[in-house]
Amino acid sequence: MRFSGLKILKEGLTGNKGWRPHWRDPQPKSEYDIIIIGGGGHGLACAHYLASQHGITNVAVLERGYIGGGNVGRNTTIVRANYSLPGNSEFYSHSLKLWEGLEQDLNYNVMHSQRGIINLFHSDGQRDDFARRGNMMLSQGDDAELLDTEGVRKKLPYLDFEQTRFPIFGGLFHARGGTARHDAVAWGFARGADSRGVDLIQKCEVTGIDIQNGVVTGVQTSRGPIRAKKVAMMGAGRSSQIADMAGMRLPIESHVLQAFVTEGLKPCIDHVITYGMGHFYISQSDKGGLVFGGDLDMYASYAARGNLPLVEHVVEAGMTLMPMIGKAKMLRSWGGIMDMSPDGSPIIDRTHIDGLFVSCGWCYGGFKAVPAGGHVMAHLLATDQYHPNATGFRLDRFRSGVGIIDEEATGSQHNLH
Numbered sequence: 001m002r003f004s005g006l007k008i009l010k011e012g013l014t015g016n017k018g019w020r021p022h023w024r025d026p027q028p029k030s031e032y033d034i035i036i037i038g039g040g041g042h043g044l045a046c047a048h049y050l051a052s053q054h055g056i057t058n059v060a061v062l063e064r065g066y067i068g069g070g071n072v073g074r075n076t077t078i079v080r081a082n083y084s085l086p087g088n089s090e091f092y093s094h095s096l097k098l099w100e101g102l103e104q105d106l107n108y109n110v111m112h113s114q115r116g117i118i119n120l121f122h123s124d125g126q127r128d129d130f131a132r133r134g135n136m137m138l139s140q141g142d143d144a145e146l147l148d149t150e151g152v153r154k155k156l157p158y159l160d161f162e163q164t165r166f167p168i169f170g171g172l173f174h175a176r177g178g179t180a181r182h183d184a185v186a187w188g189f190a191r192g193a194d195s196r197g198v199d200l201i202q203k204c205e206v207t208g209i210d211i212q213n214g215v216v217t218g219v220q221t222s223r224g225p226i227r228a229k230k231v232a233m234m235g236a237g238r239s240s241q242i243a244d245m246a247g248m249r250l251p252i253e254s255h256v257l258q259a260f261v262t263e264g265l266k267p268c269i270d271h272v273i274t275y276g277m278g279h280f281y282i283s284q285s286d287k288g289g290l291v292f293g294g295d296l297d298m299y300a301s302y303a304a305r306g307n308l309p310l311v312e313h314v315v316e317a318g319m320t321l322m323p324m325i326g327k328a329k330m331l332r333s334w335g336g337i338m339d340m341s342p343d344g345s346p347i348i349d350r351t352h353i354d355g356l357f358v359s360c361g362w363c364y365g366g367f368k369a370v371p372a373g374g375h376v377m378a379h380l381l382a383t384d385q386y387h388p389n390a391t392g393f394r395l396d397r398f399r400s401g402v403g404i405i406d407e408e409a410t411g412s413q414h415n416l417h
């Protein structure tokens with residue numbers, strides 16, 4: 001089913017009876033070339049690129065819940081390429097380029113909006129840090145512009161510029177950054193993969209990984225055993241539990257991250273804004289809700305819901321930055337399970353078990369990575385070679401200490417990244 005303005009017009013005039021489900025609901029086959037565990041953004045993107053770039057379609061994506069029910073449908077939708085360290089820089093740059101052609105590639109409106117991101121800074125030291133980051137973004141071929149206080153005031157006049165505790169010194173403006181509609185991204189990739197023959201199997205929990213003589217042979221699931229030549233573990237927040245089925249202990253801790261949305265308001269915030277003196281970021285959805293978030297809940301958990309102290313913490317930061325949001329009513333909050341790696345950067349690699357691969361460690365920044373994460377993982381699965389833009393995400397860096405990509409310089413404490 002292709003989408004076009006003409007089709008929308010026709011359906012609008014004929015009662016919207018011609019739309020069909022965007023993907024099939026197939027029974028699992030007894031064997032696939034590749035099984036992907038996890039129907040989140042990364043698993044679906046990987047399936048799409050396996051089929052579209054490598055012609056590998058005998059693939060199943062096994063999802064314990066429903067497509068879009070994990071973090072891919074729970075995040076605050078920020079898309080950016082403003083990393084500074086080699087390893088991350090080229091990968092996120094690659095991802096942003098894929099985002100820029102994604103709607104055409106998928107023939108699906110993922111509402112990608114390059115409305116610009118402004119990272120505020122509040123001291124000379126922070127300005128130096130952002131200036132350095134901006135230069136690294138420019139040398140990667142991405143965009144960055146350093147704004148002073150007046151430059152920020154022109155774009156964001158509603159911020160509290162009068163407060164003396166955390167005065168706004170300026171901001172790093174990344175014009176190509178922005179947002180996308182999270183669940184549309186999942187649906188678009190699902191549809192792309194399904195239309196090329198990939199089986200998307202929902203309500204199918206993987207409960208075991210079969211290994212014989214050091215070689216993966218398939219998986220056990222809530223819908224029976226399925227054989228496979230290759231298995232990709234792409235379960236995000238549950239990556240450690242999945243790897244445990246193969247007897248592996250990943251360097252991942254799972255933490256809760258909350259997000260919040262207010263009632264719908266008339267357009268008032270044009271950009272994505274991050275606060276440099278409190279962990280707080282905000283944008284306005286196309287429905288009008290102010291979407292915002294902050295820190296992790298600071299303890300390891302598999303509960304996809306958060307706790308009140310963090311709600312207070314995030315709202316306090318928001319009120320300090322832009323007191324006007326105190327007038328908006330908060331409608332909902334929710335949580336997602338983040339797969340936190342010790343250096344805050346992802347893992348995309350083979351494992352010591354032949355045919356078993358892993359993609360995880362997406363922390364709270366894996367949504368913007370969905371296109372590239374899927375793309376480079378498909379490359380690794382199809383060719384057995386690292387994609388040139390993802391050579392640094394090796395699992396063994398945590399054992400050897402060589403090649404750690406500690407973007408935030410916070411050390412190895414998972415919940416600080």
Ligand SMILES: Cc1cc2nc3c(=O)[nH]c(=O)nc-3n(C[C@H](O)[C@H](O)[C@H](O)COP(=O)(O)OP(=O)(O)OC[C@H]3O[C@@H](n4cnc5c(N)ncnc54)[C@H](O)[C@@H]3O)c2cc1C
Pocket residue numbers: 037038039040041042043062063064065066068069070071072073074075076077078079204205206207234235236237238242257258259293334335336337338362363364365366367368369
């Ligand atoms: C509140 C919040 C805000 C965020 N904000 C941003 C942001 O602004 N920008 C950004 O870039 N990132 C953001 N993130 C992070 C981003 O959402 C995640 O890093 C990313 O979505 C993780 O990859 P995924 O989409 O593949 O994960 P998921 O959608 O969680 O996919 C993993 C899937 O695996 C399935 N699964 C697990 N175990 C099994 C099993 N045993 N068998 C079968 N299936 C299984 C799960 O059900 C799930 O659907 C945010 C996350 C949260 C929670």
